[in-house]
Amino acid sequence: MVVKVYGPIQAACPQRVLACLFEFGVDFELITVDLDSNEHKQPDFLQKQPFGQVPVVEDGEFRLFESRAIIRYYATKYGDKNRNLYGTTLEEKALVDQWLEVEAHHFNDMVYTIVLQKLVIPKMGGRTDFDLVHNCEKKLEQVFDIYEQRLSKNNYLAGNWFTLADLSHLPGIRYLMNECELGHLVRDRKKVNLWWDDISNRPAWKKVMQMFNGQG
Amino acid sequence: MAIKLYGTAASTATLRAKACLAEKGLDYEFVNVNMSNKEHKTPEFLSRNPFGQVPAFEDGDLKLFESRAITQYLAHAYPDNGTNLIIHDPKKMAIVGVWIEVESQKFDQFGSKLAWELAYKPMFGLTTDDAAVEENEKKLEQVLDVYESRLSESKYLGGDCFTLADLHHLPVLKFLFGTKAKRLFDARPHVSAWAADIQSRPAWVKAITA
Numbered sequence: 001m002v003v004k005v006y007g008p009i010q011a012a013c014p015q016r017v018l019a020c021l022f023e024f025g026v027d028f029e030l031i032t033v034d035l036d037s038n039e040h041k042q043p044d045f046l047q048k049q050p051f052g053q054v055p056v057v058e059d060g061e062f063r064l065f066e067s068r069a070i071i072r073y074y075a076t077k078y079g080d081k082n083r084n085l086y087g088t089t090l091e092e093k094a095l096v097d098q099w100l101e102v103e104a105h106h107f108n109d110m111v112y113t114i115v116l117q118k119l120v121i122p123k124m125g126g127r128t129d130f131d132l133v134h135n136c137e138k139k140l141e142q143v144f145d146i147y148e149q150r151l152s153k154n155n156y157l158a159g160n161w162f163t164l165a166d167l168s169h170l171p172g173i174r175y176l177m178n179e180c181e182l183g184h185l186v187r188d189r190k191k192v193n194l195w196w197d198d199i200s201n202r203p204a205w206k207k208v209m210q211m212f213n214g215q216g
Numbered sequence: 217m218a219i220k221l222y223g224t225a226a227s228t229a230t231l232r233a234k235a236c237l238a239e240k241g242l243d244y245e246f247v248n249v250n251m252s253n254k255e256h257k258t259p260e261f262l263s264r265n266p267f268g269q270v271p272a273f274e275d276g277d278l279k280l281f282e283s284r285a286i287t288q289y290l291a292h293a294y295p296d297n298g299t300n301l302i303i304h305d306p307k308k309m310a311i312v313g314v315w316i317e318v319e320s321q322k323f324d325q326f327g328s329k330l331a332w333e334l335a336y337k338p339m340f341g342l343t344t345d346d347a348a349v350e351e352n353e354k355k356l357e358q359v360l361d362v363y364e365s366r367l368s369e370s371k372y373l374g375g376d377c378f379t380l381a382d383l384h385h386l387p388v389l390k391f392l393f394g395t396k397a398k399r400l401f402d403a404r405p406h407v408s409a410w411a412a413d414i415q416s417r418p419a420w421v422k423a424i425t426a
Contacts, residue, residue, distance in 0.1 A: 066314050073309075076309075094288070095280070101284050104320060105282070
């Protein structure tokens with residue numbers, strides 16, 4: 001049975017899930033949810049995801065939301081089939097969890113605010129708070145400095161192999177490098193730059209990007 | 217001692233790790249980090265947590281930071297000690313994982329800001345921002361409405377048993393329950409009962425008084 005993923009291809013959180021499913025070769029069907037028309041706030045969708053957010057995944061009768069819970073589930077389920085994205089020992093898993101928490105709290109909050117201010121609010125007819133954007137950018141500089149330090153010792157965030165912790169950054173960094181025009185955060189840092197080139201050239205992420213570009 | 221926790225008793229993130237250690241009944245050494253002296257920004261501490269935040273943790277050679285990574289590690293590494301905080305069935309554990317994310321991404325976002333305004337600021341002699349309180353209370357109420365619905369169908373957030381999904385809420389609840397924000401929880405019967413239940417757990421009581 002094909003896994004159903006509800007959400008638009010343009011949104012970061014569905015992209016996180018699709019990258020993971022492509023890594024494990026899991027067949028899925030993407031069912032677009034039209035955020036512009038508030039489809040995610042309608043009763044039908046709220047039945048699936050009570051917070052009215054994307055993505056939702058339906059795997060037969062089994063339903064999950066929260067992208068980082070979804071990727072942990074699939075990485076645990078298919079861990080043996082492919083390279084392990086969630087560690088093979090308790091200690092490795094703990095390091096993956098640690099850097100996933102870093103992505104969720106230190107990195108994502110800043111990227112989310114920048115995307116909201118620079119892209120979403122103007123689209124809705126509002127004004128960007130450039131001071132807030134600048135503050136978030138400064139905080140991201142500090143975060144990327146820490147990543148640079150970390151990646152000087154390890155090829156990837158959780159160790160010397162690609163894991164969910166790296167994968168989880170793909171959608172957010174893509175936004176920074178493109179629409180947010182903050183590519184210098186990555187390009188100015190040697191190890192971060194190498195790491196980004198590596199992870200963004202993975203076949204699974206390229207497939208996500210093909211879907212993203214196919215829809216314009 | 218193999219397990220060491222570096223932090224302060226006033227930090228919700230430190231308390232999250234302490235709660236887990238208490239539920240597991242594990243012996244550990246608590247190392248106080250003097251944040252008023254900016255000890256958390258010293259090179260020594262930054263080598264434990266490059267973000268300069270508490271807590272930091274060690275178990276033998278393993279060094280970790282981020283409280284929710286620490287609790288997940290403890291729950292998986294010591295399954296036979298104390299309370300079982302995870303579920304072995306992968307699908308049921310995935311549901312626990314969903315509500316762990318909900319606490320992390322939604323509850324904590326607004327709950328922590330409210331705790332800062334209503335509990336921490338008075339402690340530090342700072343002035344509460346009433347507009348921020350109103351805004352975050354409204355957002356927290358929307359989250360608690362979802363919790364009310366969830367807890368009317370499920371005894372605990374992750375399922376039938378107390379798990380990390382519930383435990384992770386304890387520190388912010390502790391601070392909010394000492395403020396006017398408690399009324400948001402009291403107004404929702406299932407949420408109120410759940411909050412009372414988890415806060416009365418002997419391990420939690422021990423963690424905050426020890």
